[in-house]
Amino acid sequence: xxxxxxxxxxxxxxxxxxxxxxxxxxxxxxxKAGGTVTLTYMIWQDSEKAAYQAxxxxxxxxxxxxxxxxxxxxxxxxxSKLQTxxxxxxxxxxxxxxxxxxxxxxxxGIVTDLTSKIKxxxxxxxVYSPKLLAxxxxxxxxxxxxxxxDTIATIYNKSMLAKAxxxxxxxxHLSWDxxxxxxxxxxxxxxxxxxxxxxxxxxxxxxxxxxxxGIALEAPNGQQDWWDFGxxxxxxxxxxxxxxxxxxxxxxxxxxxxxxDLRDKWHVAAxxxxxxxxxxxxxxxxxxxxxxxxxxxxxxxxTSFESAMPAGSWGVSALPSGPAxxxxxxxxxxxxxxxxxxxxxxxWELEQWLASPASEKLVADSGTVWPGIPTLNDGFAAAWKAxxxxxxxxxxxxxxxxMGYPLTTSNTTFNTIVLQDFNQxxxxxxxxxxxxxxxxxxxxxxITSDN
Amino acid sequence: xxxxxxxxxxLAGFLLFLVVPIIGVFALSxxxxxxxxxxxxxxxxxxxxxxxxxxxWTAVGNTVYYVALNIPAQTVLALLLALALNRKMRGxxxxxxxxxxxxxxxxxxxxxIWTWAFDPRHGxxxxxxxxxxxxxxxxxxxxxxxxxVIASVNVWQYTGYTMLFLLAGLQAIPxxxxxxxxxxxxxxxxxxxxxxxxxxxxxxxxxxITNVIGSFQLFDTVxxxxxxxxxxxxxxxxxxxxxxxFQLFHAGYAATLAIVLFAMxxxxxxxxxxxxxxxxxxxxx
Numbered sequence: 001x002x003x004x005x006x007x008x009x010x011x012x013x014x015x016x017x018x019x020x021x022x023x024x025x026x027x028x029x030x031x032k033a034g035g036t037v038t039l040t041y042m043i044w045q046d047s048e049k050a051a052y053q054a055x056x057x058x059x060x061x062x063x064x065x066x067x068x069x070x071x072x073x074x075x076x077x078x079x080s081k082l083q084t085x086x087x088x089x090x091x092x093x094x095x096x097x098x099x100x101x102x103x104x105x106x107x108x109g110i111v112t113d114l115t116s117k118i119k120x121x122x123x124x125x126x127v128y129s130p131k132l133l134a135x136x137x138x139x140x141x142x143x144x145x146x147x148x149x150d151t152i153a154t155i156y157n158k159s160m161l162a163k164a165x166x167x168x169x170x171x172x173h174l175s176w177d178x179x180x181x182x183x184x185x186x187x188x189x190x191x192x193x194x195x196x197x198x199x200x201x202x203x204x205x206x207x208x209x210x211x212x213x214g215i216a217l218e219a220p221n222g223q224q225d226w227w228d229f230g231x232x233x234x235x236x237x238x239x240x241x242x243x244x245x246x247x248x249x250x251x252x253x254x255x256x257x258x259x260x261d262l263r264d265k266w267h268v269a270a271x272x273x274x275x276x277x278x279x280x281x282x283x284x285x286x287x288x289x290x291x292x293x294x295x296x297x298x299x300x301x302x303t304s305f306e307s308a309m310p311a312g313s314w315g316v317s318a319l320p321s322g323p324a325x326x327x328x329x330x331x332x333x334x335x336x337x338x339x340x341x342x343x344x345x346x347x348w349e350l351e352q353w354l355a356s357p358a359s360e361k362l363v364a365d366s367g368t369v370w371p372g373i374p375t376l377n378d379g380f381a382a383a384w385k386a387x388x389x390x391x392x393x394x395x396x397x398x399x400x401x402x403m404g405y406p407l408t409t410s411n412t413t414f415n416t417i418v419l420q421d422f423n424q425x426x427x428x429x430x431x432x433x434x435x436x437x438x439x440x441x442x443x444x445x446x447i448t449s450d451n
Numbered sequence: 452x453x454x455x456x457x458x459x460x461x462l463a464g465f466l467l468f469l470v471v472p473i474i475g476v477f478a479l480s481x482x483x484x485x486x487x488x489x490x491x492x493x494x495x496x497x498x499x500x501x502x503x504x505x506x507x508w509t510a511v512g513n514t515v516y517y518v519a520l521n522i523p524a525q526t527v528l529a530l531l532l533a534l535a536l537n538r539k540m541r542g543x544x545x546x547x548x549x550x551x552x553x554x555x556x557x558x559x560x561x562x563x564i565w566t567w568a569f570d571p572r573h574g575x576x577x578x579x580x581x582x583x584x585x586x587x588x589x590x591x592x593x594x595x596x597x598x599x600v601i602a603s604v605n606v607w608q609y610t611g612y613t614m615l616f617l618l619a620g621l622q623a624i625p626x627x628x629x630x631x632x633x634x635x636x637x638x639x640x641x642x643x644x645x646x647x648x649x650x651x652x653x654x655x656x657x658x659x660i661t662n663v664i665g666s667f668q669l670f671d672t673v674x675x676x677x678x679x680x681x682x683x684x685x686x687x688x689x690x691x692x693x694x695x696x697f698q699l700f701h702a703g704y705a706a707t708l709a710i711v712l713f714a715m716x717x718x719x720x721x722x723x724x725x726x727x728x729x730x731x732x733x734x735x736x
Contacts, residue, residue, distance in 0.1 A: 080697040087486040104700075108487040208586070273571050273589035278678045291572065412699050424682045427592060 037346045038067045041335075042092035044078045047303040051368035055359045059350060066346050076278075079412075086110050089340065093347040094354070097144050097336035099135055099405035100221075100415070103242070105336065106143060107409060112337040113141040117348050127357060127373050132332045135404055144334025145355035146372025148363075150298045151328045151397040152224050154317045155283070155305055160212065160293040161315075164190035171294075171317035172393065176232070178258045181266055184320040188214025188268035191293040200267040207267045214268035216292035217259060218275040218283055221415050222422070223329050223405075224296045229255040231329070231403050232322025241407040245414070245443045248436035255322070256425065256432035264428050272426030277419060284308040299370060299394045302384065311388065318393045330402035332372060370394065413446035414439065473713075479706035486702050497707040507708060509683050510691035511715070513598065517687060518666045520602035525662065526655075528606065529613035534647075536614070537621045547618070550611035558608065562675030565604045566591065591677055594684040601672050601685055609665075613658050620654025621647070656727045660720060667716050688712050 043052060049072055056068045071092060073081050079101055085091045086108065097111065105111045118125060125133060125145070132146035156171060166187055176184035189199050191214035194206045217225040227237065235252035238245055246252070262269035270292050274280060283295045288308040296319060297305075305314055319328055335354050341347045353359050357373055364371040367383030377395060384391045408414065417439045424430035480497055484490035501507055532550060536543050553561070568575045569590040577587035590596045624647065632642050648655075670689040673679060679686035679694065686694070689712065696705035 083486050083700055084697065108485065110487065271589075273592040276592055276681065278680075279566055279570075279591050279676070289573075416694065416698055419678075420680065420682060423592075423680050424594075427681060429594065429682070 036065055036067055037343050038069060039094060039343060039346055039350055040069045040071055040092040041350065042071045042073055042078075042082075042095040044073055044075045044096060045300060046072060046074075047300070048363075048368050051363045051366045052354075054366070055354065055362050058359070058362065059353045062353075063346075063349060066349065068350060082110075091338045091340070093338050093341040093343060094335050094350050095338070096147075097334050099331060099407060100411045102136070102143060103407055103409045104411065106138070106141075110336075110339055111143050112339045112341075112344070112347075113143065114145070114337065114348075114351070115140060115142045118142060118145075121348075121352065123352070127375070128355075129332075129372060129374050131330070132372050135332065135407075136334050144336050145351065147333050147335055147355060147360070148369040148372055149330065149332035149398065150300055150370065151330050151394045151402070152228055152296050152298050152319060153328070153391075153393040153397055154294055154319055155287065155297050155301075156294040156315055156317060157287055157290070157309075158313055158315055160191060160290075164293070166190060168315055168317060173318075174320040176229075176258065176320050176322050178233075178254050178261075178323070181261075182320075185262070185266050185268060188262070188294075189266065191215075192268045205267070210267070212290055213270040213292040214294060215262065216270040216275055216283060216286045216295045217262070218277070218280050218286075218295070220277040221418050223331070224283075224298060226256050226259050226422075227329050227403065228296065228319055228327060229259055229322060231327030231401065232320070232324055233258070234324035237403075237406050238408065242409070244447070245406075245408075245410075245440045247443075248433070248440040251324075253432050253436050256422075256436060260425055260428070260432055263426060272423060272428075276423045276426055287314065299391065302389070302391065303368065306387065306389075314389070316389060316391050316393045318396060325401055326397070327401040327403065328397040329405070330398050331405045334372075370398075408443075408447065410443045410446035414443040417442045476706045476709050479703055480710050482703040482706075484702040485700045486696075487700075490703065493703065497704045500704060501707055501711065506683060506686070507688075507691060507711075510686045510688045511711070513684070513686055514667060514669070514688045514712075514715075517598060517602055517669055518663060520599060521605055521666045521669075522659070522663055524602070525606045525610050525613055526658065528610045529617055529658070532610065532614040533617035533621055536618055547615075550614055552611065553608045554612035556608070558671045559675050561604065561608060562672050565600075566676050569600055592681050594681050597677050597681060597685045601669075601676060604672055604676070605666075605669070609662070613662060616654050616658050617651065620651045624650045652727065656723075660723055663719060663723065664716055667712065667719070688715075 041052075041056065043049065049070065053070055056070055060066065060068060082091070082095065082101075082105075091110070097105065102111070123145075125142075128146045129149065132149055133142075136142055136144040136146065154171060161168070161171065164187070170183075170187070174182070174184040174187055176182040189201045191212070192200050192210060193212050194200075195209040195211055196204070196206065198205045200207070219225045219227075221227075222230075230237070230252050233251050233255040235249065235255050236246055237252070259269070263271050270286070274286070274291065280286070281289070281291075282301075282304065283297045284301060284304040285308055286292050287295055287305065302316075319326065321327075335351050337344070337347045337351050355372065357376065360371040360373050361376050361379060363369060364376045365379040365383055367380060367387065370377060370380050381391055381395065406414070421430060421435040421438050425432055425435045479490070481492060481494060482490035483493045483496070536547055536550075567573075569577075571577055571587065571589040571592070574590075576590065580587040588596050590600045628646055628650070629642060632646060637645070668689050669687045670693065673685050673687055673690045674693070677685045679690050688708065692705045692708045692712065695701045695708060
């Protein structure tokens, strides 16, 4: 019964009231002491912290007068923290930026346009993947330099695959269709086992006591599940970048229905009660516990699978293809420079370093994340090969049909309504059509009436 | 004059940290603000929006439902515990400490532990139920069970704390009254309803006022265990305010909702004051 909200709220309000008088609600994240400038660099992924700390150590060696505090804030709190930080002018100098939030940050004038700095420094932006760089540009402005990229692939438990008589090569060539389920559902049926060792397509299968599900699908907004099924079914989430949402079109609804069917009709996917945010275990944990044999996940989680599961016990394969072919979400992050940082010159130095081939190589070669500079991709693949994991599927996915993150100013509304409604869809308490209609109308309303 | 000087420091704190923010929130409720840009004055538009916002009224309903689940259970349990511990028994002090322990623990940590316990597949609760042949439901992902689970976690956490106040109240009742009643041949049940309960009123008054206010402000358990879901089944008004302010960045509208919560609590508290004022309160001090 903590009065957390009211208190925080009151603090923010009081802060707003006082800002005019004192202009001092929380100091800036940076400080200057004895000629040394201290910058704050905020990130959200715990599994990437070590690699970025190593990169920062290099940076500090080359820039003795700049100290960098690496601050880790979990994704669930990250954007609230940024927004309240911006309100109280207590912001990190440099921070990870995501396309889902970029339009809003840009609109609010929180992120620096780097165009003139890139020009003055004579930076060669040709080294970056053009697809990635374009996402951070809008007209003549550039809000970040590509730091990394990610796609979604299948992660599987090797011994369960062997027990079901499936090969890694078969896993790379699965396909689905909404009517029969295709070879994808057939494979998942082999992988799904109830307490008596029966499969869902056998008589006497007990759907209430399943020991291992063929697949666990979990994503608070859809990036690792129904967006990908949607793309494989020809669904477009928006009519154009910054345009209207089109989530309730037949191709999208059919894809969502297919995912609901995986749970409720075919009984091959873990039910919503086990995969819904916020109570679900993480995907690496679900696989490690043996609750599911496969899952769809992004490469950012590879190190989590590595620490959760015994070495050599898991592998990576391509996503299945659907009626419209293959497809995965393709996304990437960049570092943003806070527009009102007290140390713009030092922050730009850090931004440049983090996006430099030297730093991206260091991070990629540690197997932490695919780099924004394509020529360094091999380093990431080699790092995982050395650990016995073939991560080619992520790269193949990025070279095939992809969709970028939806660009919109209504992202926060979209995320909130999707989480609310899709949790019920995966529990079988709401139809895909009703959820899609609701998400669509509320998110579209938020584009025009957003305050 | 001297009196004013003496209360000066606390009065300044009261004004600066309570009155000013309340006025700030009220002023904010007349604006549209995304926490970063310039607030736009919109007059009563946020209040008009509230009238047509079904989700807000669902949140109000959920909050009332939670209070109705939480307060009676917590108060009755705390009273029973207090009555038991008020008897002279071996190890009474140990039990007193044990019952208060949950209150001393961090709500967020408890929320995480209870989420594990209520996990449908690997949780302790369903495991224990299965031992007696009951297939437990998917507690926190069921729109029917999520709120009762959250209420029970809070009852478990705060009953010991409530019990402390009631126990103190019980111990303040003079022994002679019971002795006199015993001489007059009053039965145990009558003693409880005619003596104990009426004389416990000051404690009961305090406990009910503070617990009801606290219940209306439920946030942390919801934040940790369900984030308002499944669907909107555990979205309390306070959680909805958080969502509007810090997830959707509708600070002005969130301020409007905060005013509504404030008014609701004010009304209910005033009602409790009136109810207790009509009844005699005995003072033995």
